[in-house]
Amino acid sequence: MGRFTGKRILITGGTSGIGLAGAIRIVEEGGTVAVTGLSRAHLDDARRKLPAGALVFQNDASQPTAAEELANTVATLGGLDGLWLNAGYARVAGIEDTRFEFFDRMMNANARGPMLQIASLANQLKPGASVVLTSSTSAYEAAPMASVYAASKGALISMARCFAAAMGERGIRVNVLVPGPIESPFRSFMLESMRKEFEEGVVNRLALKRMGTASEAAAVALFLLSDDAAYVTGSQYAVDGGLMMR
Template sequence: MSDIPSSRLPASTDRFAGKRVVITGATSGIGRAGAERLAAEGADLVLTGTDSHRLDDLRSSFPDALVVANDASSPTTGSDLLAAMGSRGIDGLWLNAGFAATAPVAEVDAASFDALMATNVRGPFLQLAALATRLNTGSSVLVTSSTSVYEAAPTTAVYAAGKAALIAAAQTWASELAVRGIRVNTLVPGPIDTGFRDFMPPDTRAEFEETVLGSVPLGRVGTPREAAAVAAFLLSDDASYVTASRYAVDGGLTHR
């Protein structure tokens, strides 16, 4: 296997100076790495999450950011976020909040299905619906999906279906918002070392990761900062002619 490259943050730039960027689900993983990246590049950040201790850590780590407790599974997630933000416009919206869960098809029930879809699918829909009028001309929307959509891994059907729904939604949002010069793209992370699979029993997780890594041409998991670097590009004006695209950050997993 190849060695993991350095994950140092870039030298401070002003790529996001004067720009307000909202990142949902910013308390850990790719969202947290994205907050670090964008802060280093001058962004005025609005960061959301649900865990009170992690939110406190965000406030300490990003004293200039607006940190908002917001539950993506709530029917009022969009209006709650809108009310907390004030009247200033938005230059970037990263719909990143979500969680993973698995179950054999025979064990899927209404409660578990609805819980996952409420956070991973309905939440981004309602957040964008509420914030759409605050998006400035030329702004960027980024949606976090997953390579689970393409892996066909057993027990991941509900999670994969939800992430597939986001890809489909982003395509239509890109068409609808293009008239305002607003770009919509999808980040498709593969096996990234975020602790996202910690809900699995250790033996199951080890087996799953071994199987996935055996299909990754680069032969390793990615880092949150590697995914965040691609997210930062898509949110920035460097991607001003990129919309309705799906960017896989997966070490080649889905492109063999």
């Protein structure tokens, strides 16, 4: 008997990186997963790595109708024991280069999307279910080029506390995963030289002096999704190698 035996978990952004690592482990621990993604390549990869019973489908959290479409698709599962809102979008820009389209896309994907998703899925969450939102240490780092991304991820932290208060009477727990520098495709938008320089600079600031793995970050999310965290709600869990303690 695994921690997720008989449980149904939905993971947005679950076709790569942290989300896919978590989905694979949930299945290994007896659960059933539904995962969303955007990239066709990532969707195909998830279908290869997850069992035939897994629901893998495309959903773009930045679109106005995405939350309703998501709720309609997973309604066939018969209720959710866990919801991990992990889908996200990242780009960087200096203050003087920030334009309406840049701001709007980031906020739509990272803040409005999760807000509408939990609103659409609230009635499908079983009593005692667990919700996890993926934020980022960027919300605290004050990186000069990441103001919009940091704001969008900071919004998730504030929303999660409100969700926890609103849903507590149903026994539904809401917590936040705050990853730091994790090895994943998330920074693939950067040029290889820029990405390498960025990651080396971050590693030098870490107490553990290495990047984290997707599996290490997913393990903390799965703790929060499981009954092991039955008395944990409204909390933030940093998985950052010691970045934020400095």
